[in-house]
Amino acid sequence: MRVIIHKSSGWGLVFRPFLWAGLSVSLLLLIIGTFLFTSYYVQYSEMIDERLKGPLFPNVSQVYAAPVRLRVGDGTGLMDVAEGLRAGGFTEGGQSPKGRFEIIPSGIRIYPGEDSYFSPEPAEIQFADGGVSGILSIEDQYARNEYFLEPQLITNLFDSSREKRRLVGFRDLPADLLNALLAIEDRRFFEHPGIDFLRLLKAAYIDIRAGAVRQGASTITMQLARSLFLTRDRTIRRKMAEIMVSFQLENRLSKQEILEHYCNTIYLGQRGSFSIQGVGEAAQAYFGKDISELNLPESAFIAGIIQGPNLYSPYSSPERALRRRKVVLGAMLALSYITREEYAEAVDAPLGAVPTNTVASEAPYFVDMVRNKLLERFLQEELSSNSYRIFTTLDLRLQRAAAEAVRIGTEELDQRLEEMFPGRFAVAVGEDGTETAPVKPEVALVALDPKTGAIRALIGGRNYARSQLNRALAMRQPGSIFKPFVYGAAINSYQTGIYEQPWTPSSRIMDEPTTFEFNDQIYEPANYGEHYYGEVTLRYSLMRSLNVATVKLARSIGYETVVSLAHRAGLNRRILPTPAVALGAYEVTPVEMAGAYTIFANEGVRLDPHILSMVRSPGGVLLDITYPRRTRVLEPAVAHVVTTMLQDVVNHGTGIGVRLRGFDAPVAGKTGTSHDGWFAGYSSNLIVVVWVGYDSDRELVLSGASSALPIWTEFMKRARAVPEYANMTAPVAPSGVATVELDPLTGGLATPQCPSAVTEHFIAGSEPREFCYLHFLPPLPQMVAIPPRARAAQAIMGPRVAVPAPPPAPEMTPETALPAPESERAVSPPQPEPEGRKPGFFGRVIGIFGGGD
Numbered sequence: 136m137r138v139i140i141h142k143s144s145g146w147g148l149v150f151r152p153f154l155w156a157g158l159s160v161s162l163l164l165l166i167i168g169t170f171l172f173t174s175y176y177v178q179y180s181e182m183i184d185e186r187l188k189g190p191l192f193p194n195v196s197q198v199y200a201a202p203v204r205l206r207v208g209d210g211t212g213l214m215d216v217a218e219g220l221r222a223g224g225f226t227e228g229g230q231s232p233k234g235r236f237e238i239i240p241s242g243i244r245i246y247p248g249e250d251s252y253f254s255p256e257p258a259e260i261q262f263a264d265g266g267v268s269g270i271l272s273i274e275d276q277y278a279r280n281e282y283f284l285e286p287q288l289i290t291n292l293f294d295s296s297r298e299k300r301r302l303v304g305f306r307d308l309p310a311d312l313l314n315a316l317l318a319i320e321d322r323r324f325f326e327h328p329g330i331d332f333l334r335l336l337k338a339a340y341i342d343i344r345a346g347a348v349r350q351g352a353s354t355i356t357m358q359l360a361r362s363l364f365l366t367r368d369r370t371i372r373r374k375m376a377e378i379m380v381s382f383q384l385e386n387r388l389s390k391q392e393i394l395e396h397y398c399n400t401i402y403l404g405q406r407g408s409f410s411i412q413g414v415g416e417a418a419q420a421y422f423g424k425d426i427s428e429l430n431l432p433e434s435a436f437i438a439g440i441i442q443g444p445n446l447y448s449p450y451s452s453p454e455r456a457l458r459r460r461k462v463v464l465g466a467m468l469a470l471s472y473i474t475r476e477e478y479a480e481a482v483d484a485p486l487g488a489v490p491t492n493t494v495a496s497e498a499p500y501f502v503d504m505v506r507n508k509l510l511e512r513f514l515q516e517e518l519s520s521n522s523y524r525i526f527t528t529l530d531l532r533l534q535r536a537a538a539e540a541v542r543i544g545t546e547e548l549d550q551r552l553e554e555m556f557p558g559r560f561a562v563a564v565g566e567d568g569t570e571t572a573p574v575k576p577e578v579a580l581v582a583l584d585p586k587t588g589a590i591r592a593l594i595g596g597r598n599y600a601r602s603q604l605n606r607a608l609a610m611r612q613p614g615s616i617f618k619p620f621v622y623g624a625a626i627n628s629y630q631t632g633i634y635e636q637p638w639t640p641s642s643r644i645m646d647e648p649t650t651f652e653f654n655d656q657i658y659e660p661a662n663y664g665e666h667y668y669g670e671v672t673l674r675y676s677l678m679r680s681l682n683v684a685t686v687k688l689a690r691s692i693g694y695e696t697v698v699s700l701a702h703r704a705g706l707n708r709r710i711l712p713t714p715a716v717a718l719g720a721y722e723v724t725p726v727e728m729a730g731a732y733t734i735f736a737n738e739g740v741r742l743d744p745h746i747l748s749m750v751r752s753p754g755g756v757l758l759d760i761t762y763p764r765r766t767r768v769l770e771p772a773v774a775h776v777v778t779t780m781l782q783d784v785v786n787h788g789t790g791i792g793v794r795l796r797g798f799d800a801p802v803a804g805k806t807g808t809s810h811d812g813w814f815a816g817y818s819s820n821l822i823v824v825v826w827v828g829y830d831s832d833r834e835l836v837l838s839g840a841s842s843a844l845p846i847w848t849e850f851m852k853r854a855r856a857v858p859e860y861a862n863m864t865a866p867v868a869p870s871g872v873a874t875v876e877l878d879p880l881t882g883g884l885a886t887p888q889c890p891s892a893v894t895e896h897f898i899a900g901s902e903p904r905e906f907c908y909l910h911f912l913p914p915l916p917q918m919v920a921i922p923p924r925a926r927a928a929q930a931i932m933g934p935r936v937a938v939p940a941p942p943p944a945p946e947m948t949p950e951t952a953l954p955a956p957e958s959e960r961a962v963s964p965p966q967p968e969p970e971g972r973k974p975g976f977f978g979r980v981i982g983i984f985g986g987g988d
Contacts, residue, residue: 197290212262286526289497311429315434329385509747524750536850579605589748630898641903644688648683661682677788678788682718810832811829814844819866
């Protein structure tokens with residue numbers, strides 16, 4: 136048999152070079168690919184090793200609010216304490232680094248953990264009649280008068296972002312949350328090596344059929360790799376890097392560690408100016424709970440919003456959020472993680488998200504101030520490379536009250552301006568079709584403790600996301616809220632001994648159109664509404680905020696005297712001694728004004744406003760502490776007298792809107808109107824300053840009584856509902872204050888014959904020495920010396936009684952002149968309304984518009 140061997144055809148010879156070339160190129164590409172893979176592998180391996188040397192979140196400086204102080208007798212309820220403990224990181228019954236608590240029949244037992252700072256000892260808080268009835272140390276069984284609850288976290292800050300994060304461990308994750316995450320994000324997590332190839336092929340098939348990216352294939356490991364080490368760019372190069380990093384993470388970490396890091400890393404929404412990072416913070420932000428307390432519907436919701444936190448927001452899109460939660464519950468049912476009964480019950484459950492105002496306490500403007508203040512003491516590198524614990528003065532309860540008061544007050548303000556100027560807030564449409572949002576008045580609110588100077592609440596604007604300008608630190612003309620420093624300087628002049636005749640609240644001054652000359656310039660102030668009242672007392676002038684009388688008073692005591700007091704009260708050095716200073720023409724900030732008012736609210740002692748309490752290292756070492764600086768500016772008696780005058784402003788003067796709006800606690804305050812609206816007021820435990828105006832310094836048109844006062848009142852109503860601030864007491868006159876009864880018409884000491892009398896407060900020694908000359912009736916048979924003004928009055932009106940030449944007689948004092956019984960005063964003949972007499976209800980309402988502001 137012959138075997139015929141055919142020679143190769145010419146075509147083989149033709150393609151053989153291409154075959155070798157192809158093999159050569161392939162080999163070259165393989166070598167290049169291997170080199171690149173090895174290079175990237177080494178590069179990412181070094182990066183991962185460096186990142187995994189320590190904890191993944193080592194550089195988290197935590198900013199905390201002030202601790203809540205419980206006192207025996209406080210009206211704080213058991214549930215309020217439990218809620219505060221949960222918000223502070225405590226768990227009920229479980230274990231937490233912060234601590235745990237348990238509710239018992241008589242109250243609640245608190246067991247602080249190793250990370251607790253303010254309350255190292257366990258205690259039992261007992262409740263009765265709606266408040267705290269007892270505080271008992273569990274260790275020694277001794278009673279305590281007060282106990283500090285763990286302060287709540289405001290934010291993790293001091294890098295390029297602003298975020299909140301509460302770190303949790305794998306053991307902290309409740310079973311429902313863990314199952315929900317696996318069911319909706321990566322059901323084969325414990326089976327694949329970091330990449331789910333089956334899911335990857337399925338996603339590719341779906342995307343090819345749809346002609347677009349419709350199906351995600353990222354595993355939990357890939358998502359962790361992307362969030363920790365890579366960008367979110369949708370490129371092939373980034374995707375390959377993600378796969379490479381995922382393989383390395385699976386080799387270096389256990390599945391439990393990967394899940395733990397994932398749960399602490401994922402972005403879960405935006406609340407105000409803060410991003411919510413991790414399931415621990417999401418549990419607190421959306422449900423006000425520790426993660427261990429989440430139920431099935433809440434766990435399914437958190438797992439569901441990972442795909443689109445803002446898309447499935449329970450506040451802006453509740454129906455969409457419910458649908459997404461149902462998808463997660465369906466996936467859990469399909470994998471038999473839950474029963475059909477549990478599925479049906481969870482699907483019907485409401486979302487249960489806490490109201491958005493519960494996180495108004497984020498206080499973004501306040502946090503900006505904290506950061507700037509810290510940068511004065513620490514380097515940026517220190518703040519970003521150390522886990523400092525920063526404790527501030529912020530009271531979250533008051534911050535929520537401030538946010539709510541501003542919301543209500545600005546809505547009322549907008550409505551009133553819209554009624555006055557229809558269309559002012561309409562959206563403007565340009566020629567190119569672009570819409571311009573209307574410019575609305577802004578607002579600032581500062582609340583501080585008059586005894587310590589600690590800022591307890593601060594609002595710097597209506598919307599931080601829209602504008603980060605902090606109006607609490609903006610320089611603006613204060614208007615009439617500066618006037619108390621004029622009257623305070625006048626009252627204080629008696630203490631200095633410079634002036635022979637003391638100025639007192641009953642001193643008289645002429646209110647009439649007046650031209651003032653200063654440095655060869657003319658200054659002609661006018662009263663609000665061009666109303667003038669002739670001769671008035673200082674108390675009446677401040678109560679009605681009379682401009683001309685106030686400038687006259689400043690001229691009388693010296694403009695330098697007024698400015699000196701303002702500077703010692705902490706107001707800036709740009710305030711100059713001119714006639715305009717009396718009316719608040721020089722710019723200050725709301726924070727400055729709040730600090731300056733401490734000299735009136737704190738018995739003459741100036742306290743610097745401050746926002747930091749202390750800074751501690753991760754190990755608890757004290758790095759910085761704030762001791763408020765105290766400066767004696769006025770004597771307690773002077774501060775008290777000015778306070779009584781400011782009380783009349785609220786009770787009978789331009790600030791009567793506080794009373795008409797239903798706030799009845801003893802407070803003092805002053806309205807102010809420049810281009811803007813102001814109200815500054817204080818109680819025994821709070822000083823609050825509110826500013827309303829435009830950033831452009833455009834005329835607000837509304838007075839402080841109509842713009843800032845309503846916001847101030849709304850805040851004080853809510854502050855009074857906080858147990859620690861509920862007891863707003865009337866000021867007690869210190870030593871050095873003389874309280875006497877005066878005839879309101881003459882200003883002399885009241886006699887039994889005076890038809891009416893008013894109580895007035897004086898610096899001891901400056902009170903009147905003479906009795907009322909119109910109603911003076913010497914006792915019989917002993918005659919006393921008739922005051923000179925009484926002789927003049929009798930010369931005009933005729934003597935009331937025959938008075939013989941009197942022998943020398945002892946001087947009468949208010950103590951020897953007893954007031955007439957109330958029944959006798961009631962039958963006295965009617966008298967015309969005196970200038971300084973307190974008006975009736977309708978007189979007070981109408982009187983608002985008669986004075987200045």
